[in-house]
Structure formats: structure tokens, C-alpha cells
Amino acid sequence: MKLNRLPDSKLAELLAAGEFVLRIGPFIVQLKADIDDLAELLQRLYGDCQLESPNGLSDFHLQLNKAGNLRRFFRPQARFLIDGQSPFAPFPLDHAFALFEWGLNWCVASYSHQFLMLHSAVVEKNDKAVLLPAWPGSGKSTLCAALVYRGWRLLSDEFGLIRPDSNAMIPFPRSIPLKNESIAILSDFVPEAVMGPIFPKTRKGDVAHLKPPTDSVQRAAEPATPCFVIFPRYTPGQQATLRPLAKARAFMKLASNSFNYELLGESGFRTVASLIHACDTCLFHYDDLDRAVQTLDSLVQ
Amino acid sequence: MPGGVEDTHSVPDLVISAVSFEPSQTLNVRLNSSIDMRQDTRTRSDRWKMAVPDALCWEHWGEESVLFDRRSSQTHLLTAMATECLLLLQDADLDLDQLTEKLEGRFEPDTERVTRGQVSQLLVTLSELGLITTVSK
Numbered sequence: 001m002k003l004n005r006l007p008d009s010k011l012a013e014l015l016a017a018g019e020f021v022l023r024i025g026p027f028i029v030q031l032k033a034d035i036d037d038l039a040e041l042l043q044r045l046y047g048d049c050q051l052e053s054p055n056g057l058s059d060f061h062l063q064l065n066k067a068g069n070l071r072r073f074f075r076p077q078a079r080f081l082i083d084g085q086s087p088f089a090p091f092p093l094d095h096a097f098a099l100f101e102w103g104l105n106w107c108v109a110s111y112s113h114q115f116l117m118l119h120s121a122v123v124e125k126n127d128k129a130v131l132l133p134a135w136p137g138s139g140k141s142t143l144c145a146a147l148v149y150r151g152w153r154l155l156s157d158e159f160g161l162i163r164p165d166s167n168a169m170i171p172f173p174r175s176i177p178l179k180n181e182s183i184a185i186l187s188d189f190v191p192e193a194v195m196g197p198i199f200p201k202t203r204k205g206d207v208a209h210l211k212p213p214t215d216s217v218q219r220a221a222e223p224a225t226p227c228f229v230i231f232p233r234y235t236p237g238q239q240a241t242l243r244p245l246a247k248a249r250a251f252m253k254l255a256s257n258s259f260n261y262e263l264l265g266e267s268g269f270r271t272v273a274s275l276i277h278a279c280d281t282c283l284f285h286y287d288d289l290d291r292a293v294q295t296l297d298s299l300v301q
Numbered sequence: 302m303p304g305g306v307e308d309t310h311s312v313p314d315l316v317i318s319a320v321s322f323e324p325s326q327t328l329n330v331r332l333n334s335s336i337d338m339r340q341d342t343r344t345r346s347d348r349w350k351m352a353v354p355d356a357l358c359w360e361h362w363g364e365e366s367v368l369f370d371r372r373s374s375q376t377h378l379l380t381a382m383a384t385e386c387l388l389l390l391q392d393a394d395l396d397l398d399q400l401t402e403k404l405e406g407r408f409e410p411d412t413e414r415v416t417r418g419q420v421s422q423l424l425v426t427l428s429e430l431g432l433i434t435t436v437s438k
Contacts, residue, residue, distance in 0.1 A: 246362065246363065246365060247362035247363070247365075248360075248362045248363070248365035248366060248367050248378055248379075249365070249378070251360070251362075251367045251378070252367065252376070252378045255376060261376075262374055262376075265371070265374050266358060266369060266371055269358060269360075269367075269369040269376060270358070273360045273367070276360075276362070277360075
């Protein structure tokens with residue numbers, strides 16, 4: 001059953017009992033929570049995801065609780081726990097959903113070493129997947145959001161997942177966190193897109209989450225074949241320009257955008273090498289989203 | 302952005318870069334571009350060979366290469382000259398003069414002149430990374 005078919009009262013009941021289990025891409029996430037606004041945001045942004053049985057195996061056992069210290073009276077906080085342990089400091093209570101998103105990222109990056117995890121958006125069109133690896137501030141999420149609301153399939157905004165020694169990108173479609181100016185830019189670019197509230201003054205500034213397209217979530221079990229590795233960079237005043245990047249250099253840039261390349265050792269090396277052999281590699285500078293989308297569209301025609 | 306691998310213009314000519322994660326999982330890119338030339342005295346008379354060929358995995362793209370060292374789990378980006386130098390030392394034990402002569406033959410007149418000092422610096426860098434070693438006399 002899809003989450004958006006579940007009545008609100010039943011969702012609150014499952015969350016309170018710790019029986020809320022959701023399939024998100026290749027992961028099964030079990031969540032227990034006692035925070036009021038969370039259910040509505042989960043419905044809004046994860047509504048197309050599939051609910052799973054609480055009696056099966058889960059990849060992550062998470063809790064999102066109101067912190068029980070004295071602060072609850074004057075500055076209430078939310079705590080994130082995995083397997084009963086709290087790996088990082090609490091967030092303000094009204095940022096609980098952002099904490100869930102950040103915490104889930106942390107869990108995947110820390111534990112999912114069955115995959116080579118690239119810090120990369122991955123999108124697909126015409127059976128050609130494009131990896132967009134980039135460091136924060138390069139405009140990766142903004143470009144990714146623009147593409148997936150102009151006909152591209154979202155595999156992931158954050159995690160390029162690939163099984164070692166394979167050559168298929170594994171989808172992990174989730175909401176896309178937009179930051180600061182990107183929130184208004186995307187609201188103008190895609191007025192019909194569903195977005196969560198703006199969480200102000202987080203560590204990354206103002207953050208709002210864009211719902212992934214329904215089609216991308218429905219196709220979350222379909223891997224995609226990588227054809228291009230493109231390093232995007234938002235560059236004010238520069239027309240959309242693709243420039244070939246030597247493959248050995250692209251290898252180093254891609255490996256340096258990984259969460260666990262070194263941990264995987266030789267297997268990580270061979271997997272990145274296989275990706276680079278299979279793909280054209282480019283640098284991409286852009287400053288206009290329409291032009292950027294047109295340029296990438298023309299690559300996969 | 303980790304320094305040094307932004308684009309082709311930011312990686313110096315003779316550089317070998319090695320990547321390794323800090324405990325924080327932030328990638329540290331080490332650029333060995335400024336070797337002190339006083340270190341090169343030991344390269345003059347020694348003969349050199351590749352350290353442990355079986356420990357290395359290669360991928361070649363054009364003139365450049367990427368090399369994975371199983372012993373250290375470090376990955377190195379090798380320029381054309383570093384690639385050629387290592388391949389020569391894989392085939393035979395060579396001293397600085399012999400190596401310089403062979404590299405001159407490979408790269409001149411297509412590129413700038415290959416100097417003895419340049420090759421000496423490259424040997425020091427490769428040696429510090431554990432990729433080559435001197436041959437016991």
C-alpha cells in the first residue's frame with residue numbers, strides 16, 4: 001500500500017507504535033516518532049512510497065522523539081536515534097522533518113557499504129543515466145530538481161548508488177532539499193511542484209524539500225545505465241557550456257565525490273574505473289536553468 | 302572543494318596526486334608538486350625499480366593513468382611522464398641518466414625538453430609514495 005492511501009489517524013498510530021515501515025529505494029526504513037507535524041510532512045513528501053510490513057527486516061530502525069530535558073519548556077527539541085543511539089545533537093522541534101532527512105542521509109552514508117556511494121545526483125532520460133557529482137554550493141540540487149520536473153527520471157539527488165563491480169545505478173528517489181535562493185527559483189520554475197515548509201536558519205541556511213515526481217518513485221526498482229558523468233557548476237554570467245574532461249581527471253574527481261570509495265578499496269577503484277570507461281565525462285557550467293535543461297536534453301536525444 | 306582536482310589547469314605538470322580519506326570522510330587530496338631539490342642528491346647514482354608491481358592496479362586513459370596501490374589503498378593520478386617513468390621502471394632497473402635519456406626519447410620533440418632535474422624530482426616523488434625503490438647494490 002502506498003503511504004498516501006493511509007488515513008492520517010492510522011499513520012499517527014503506526015508512528016507512535018514504531019510500526020511505520022517505508023520502502024525508500026533499496027532501503028526499508030522503520031520509524032517510531034511522537035512528533036505531531038511529522039505525519040503530515042511524511043504524507044506530503046513520501047506519499048508515493050510503499051508501506052512495508054512491520055514484521056519484516058528493516059535496514060534502519062529509527063526514532064524521532066521530543067527531547068525530554070528541561071529545554072522542552074522553553075526551546076523544545078527533537079532527537080534522532082538509530083538503534084536507540086543518538087549520533088548527533090538535537091534539532092529544534094519544528095525542524096524535525098529536516099532532522100529526519102539529514103539523519104537518514106547519515107545512516108545511508110555510514111552503513112550502506114554494500115554500495116559504492118557517490119555524492120552525486122543521478123537522473124535518467126531515454127534509458128541514459130547522467131551522474132551529476134558535485135560539492136555543496138555548486139547548484140547540483142537546483143539543476144537536478146529542474147531536470148526531474150522537465151521530463152527526466154529522478155534516481156537520487158544525493159546518493160549515486162552502484163553495487164561494486166556492476167554497472168547499473170540504483171534509484172533512491174527522495175525529496176530534494178533546496179537551499180536559500182534555490183527555493184524561490186524552483187518555485188518559479190516549477191509552480192506546480194509540491195514542496196514542504198521552509199526550515200529557516202539551518203546549518204545550510206534556509207532549506208525546503210521538493211517532493212520527488214510520482215513516476216520516479218514508482219520506478220524505484222528499475223536501475224539505469226550510466227552514460228554521462230557531468231560535473232555541474234552554477235556560474236553566474238556564463239552560458240550553458242559542456243567541456244570534455246580527461247577521463248583520468250574525471251576518475252579522480254568522481255572518486256573524491258564518494259562517501260566510501262577508499263573504504264571499498266580495490267573494489268571501489270574498479271567500480272569507478274568501470275563507470276568512467278562507460279561514460280562520457282564533462283565539466284558543465286550554467287547560469288540559466290532553461291538553457292541547462294535544453295543542453296542536457298540534447299545530450300540524450 | 303578539495304584542492305587540486307578542479308580541472309586540468311589546476312594539476313601541475315609532473316604531479317602525482319594521491320587521495321585518501323581523513324577520519325571525517327573528507328577527502329584529502331595530496332599534491333606533491335613542490336619537492337625540495339636538495340633531496341635529489343640520492344637519485345643521482347642509484348638504480349631504481351618499481352617497488353611491488355603486483356600491488357598496483359592500473360587504468361590508462363590516453364597518456365594519463367590512474368593507479369591504485371593495494372598496500373596503502375591510495376589512488377594516484379599519473380601524468381604522462383609519471384606513467385612512462387613507472388612503466389620503464391617496471392621493465393628494467395635504471396639510473397637517473399638512463400631514465401632521462403629514455404624519457405627524452407619518448408617525449409621530445411613533442412613536448413618541452415625533459416630535464417635531468419625534472420626526472421630526479423619525479424623519482425623522489427614516486428619514491429616517497431612507495432611506488433619505486435632503489436635496487437640493492
